[in-house]
């Protein structure tokens with residue numbers, strides 16, 4: 001797999017780049033064959049527990065370079081905290097259906113793209129979903145929804161602020177996988193990512209110590225509805241302050257005092273200055289390490305004509321036992 005140095009667009013003044021790896025055509029063909037095997041033996045519905053069993057077994061047969069890449073990323077997500085795997089097959093010989101336009105759209109029936117994104121994520125960890133979010137579906141659609149343009153969720157089309165996915169949740173996903181099945185024809189919609197590892201050197205020691213104190217509150221995102229309450233006060237930087245995890249959503253995290261507000265502003269500025277932005281193309285799988293990186297999306301103009309940008313999103317976490325109390329039936333869906 002050749003390493004591509006990707007020249008990505010950025011919203012800030014800096015010119016960051018993200019590392020990308022493209023599947024060779026042989027690897028792509030092998031992925032397609034793997035998807036065909038899954039589809040031949042999988043249950044009729046993705047949310048049938050047998051689906052994950054089928055895909056988990058199949059995922060061990062991913063092309064070796066892909067397995068190595070995922071394993072390496074799991075070991076250490078690198079300075080950017082994001083993996084971009086290109087040239088993934090998303091359909092076999094049938095055309096892709098029109099892009100959904102309804103709120104809460106999810107994938108119910110197994111298909112090539114849902115099988116492959118799930119297989120890749122199952123090699124990073126355990127695939128999970130949240131009951132209050134998109135009905136707990138394991139493979140969710142990220143599509144613009146008419147009437148939700150202003151929403152700070154993936155249904156919106158205004159700028160989606162940088163965030164840790166489900167930052168408010170005690171068991172947030174460790175990884176967020178986003179597979180592009182239809183690209184934004186205008187190229188305006190860009191996935192933006194920034195990592196704590198790149199941002200940290202830009203912060204003052206005082207700011208780091210303020211961010212490391214429990215002086216912040218995070219609300220659940222709109223996709224969870226009003227069901228969940230606000231988290232207890234928490235720090236934004238967690239763990240070893242030489243290489244901390246980050247816990248922030250710039251649309252949902254509230255500083256509790258003026259100094260905390262200034263520290264959050266400084267952090268956002270550091271993220272903006274070190275941000276990568278990529279207009280995902282068909283077959284691009286971006287995986288974000290949700291512990292050390294934040295992500296967001298630039299604004300764009302949907303047409304709602306069935307040809308809008310369309311991603312499949314799948315979450316994974318590393319330790320299934322850790323969230324056992326949230327998974328009442330022992331399945332993949334957290335309450």
Ligand SMILES: O=C(O)CCC(=O)C(=O)O
Nearest residue numbers: 142154190191296297313
């Ligand atoms: O649309 C994107 O590129 C990212 C959306 C997002 O943040 C998400 O689906 O979690």
Ligand SMILES: [Fe+2]
Nearest residue numbers: 163164165295
């Ligand atoms: Fe997100």
